[in-house]
Amino acid sequence: MSKQTKRKGWERFSRVGIILILLYLMLIILGFAIRLLFFSDQQAVSIVPEDSGVISAESTAVPGGNVPEESSMGTNENILALLVDQPYLAVLEGSSASISVNMSTTGEAGAEDLVWSSSDESIAVVDASGMVTGVKQGTCDVTVAVKGNEGVAQSVSVHVRHLDEKNGCTFVDGILIVNKTYGLPANYDPGLEDVCKNAFEQMQKDAEKDGMNLYIGSSYRDYDYQVRIYRNYCELYGWEMADTFSARPGYSEHQSGLTIDCNTIDDAFGETPEAAWLAKHCADYGFIIRFLEGKESITGYKYEPWHIRYVGVEKAKEMNRLGLTLEEYLGVKSEYSGPWKDED
Numbered sequence: 001m002s003k004q005t006k007r008k009g010w011e012r013f014s015r016v017g018i019i020l021i022l023l024y025l026m027l028i029i030l031g032f033a034i035r036l037l038f039f040s041d042q043q044a045v046s047i048v049p050e051d052s053g054v055i056s057a058e059s060t061a062v063p064g065g066n067v068p069e070e071s072s073m074g075t076n077e078n079i080l081a082l083l084v085d086q087p088y089l090a091v092l093e094g095s096s097a098s099i100s101v102n103m104s105t106t107g108e109a110g111a112e113d114l115v116w117s118s119s120d121e122s123i124a125v126v127d128a129s130g131m132v133t134g135v136k137q138g139t140c141d142v143t144v145a146v147k148g149n150e151g152v153a154q155s156v157s158v159h160v161r162h163l164d165e166k167n168g169c170t171f172v173d174g175i176l177i178v179n180k181t182y183g184l185p186a187n188y189d190p191g192l193e194d195v196c197k198n199a200f201e202q203m204q205k206d207a208e209k210d211g212m213n214l215y216i217g218s219s220y221r222d223y224d225y226q227v228r229i230y231r232n233y234c235e236l237y238g239w240e241m242a243d244t245f246s247a248r249p250g251y252s253e254h255q256s257g258l259t260i261d262c263n264t265i266d267d268a269f270g271e272t273p274e275a276a277w278l279a280k281h282c283a284d285y286g287f288i289i290r291f292l293e294g295k296e297s298i299t300g301y302k303y304e305p306w307h308i309r310y311v312g313v314e315k316a317k318e319m320n321r322l323g324l325t326l327e328e329y330l331g332v333k334s335e336y337s338g339p340w341k342d343e344d
């Protein structure tokens with residue numbers, strides 16, 4: 001063999017070797033690129049808006065090979081955060097109410113991507129659409145989460161209330177409820193209850209120290225008195241209009257003996273310093289402003305800054321803190337069952 005043939009053979013061998021080494025390096029780089037893609041995909045889920053109250057999704061270190069499997073479980077990674085419309089829901093035993101939820105997304109997402117659960121199904125159950133049904137008196141949490149990603153979730157505190165009827169009066173978790181759905185018998189005649197009268201007198205004294213003049217404009221009204229008031233309004237405006245500001249006989253909270261109208265019963269009262277003082281302090285004495293502004297469709301009455309109802313200090317403070325009407329707190333409606341029919 002000449003020197004030349006020897007060199008040619010060596011050159012061919014080294015060229016093939018270099019190509020093989022290059023191919024091997026390319027495979028390694030490709031492998032790295034794939035791994036990087038999968039890892040960055042996992043981390044993208046944890047972006048959640050600040051102060052939304054949403055528990056942020058934790059990026060779990062799933063080996064690259066498992067990613068297609070997780071996707072087939074149906075996790076919609078377009079959903080960044082969930083926000084329920086209310087943190088508190090009350091519902092009667094055997095009744096239902098729905099929770100609605102807003103999604104913060106980067107793409108398509110729907111109700112089918114969410115999963116609902118109850119922390120105690122002996123108290124309340126929830127279906128796939130967020131409809132909660134009260135089972136028995138008590139408190140539990142209902143949680144909505146992204147399917148396959150329980151890290152993106154929101155909870156609602158659910159309170160199942162017990163309704164009791166005694167001699168024609170309705171009590172929900174021990175609170176006497178009088179509104180357009182729940183009336184009182186014509187013979188229910190307690191007068192102004194002491195517990196309400198005493199709380200008012202204490203409040204009146206303390207208001208006076210702040211330079212406020214609070215007094216009773218109207219308090220207890222019996223059934224017959226309400227018949228006269230309501231009939232009068234019906235003659236003037238018709239029953240449909242009268243229903244928006246005056247109670248039908250038997251449906252006035254004033255007949256409960258737990259309600260007081262403060263000072264002058266007109267809209268101008270709302271502009272007085274006394275009205276502002278009352279709204280700020282009445283819960284400390286066990287009263288709530290019964291018909292809140294903006295909640296007309298829930299209470300069935302227009303805003304009345306003068307009308308207060310005694311419910312006890314603890315409950316009044318809780319309703320005040322949560323910004324809830326008595327109907328929302330107890331999970332009841334306030335709707336007449338039909339048009340007014342005067343019996344006489």
Ligand SMILES: [Zn+2]
Nearest residue numbers: 254260261307
């Ligand atoms: Zn009133």
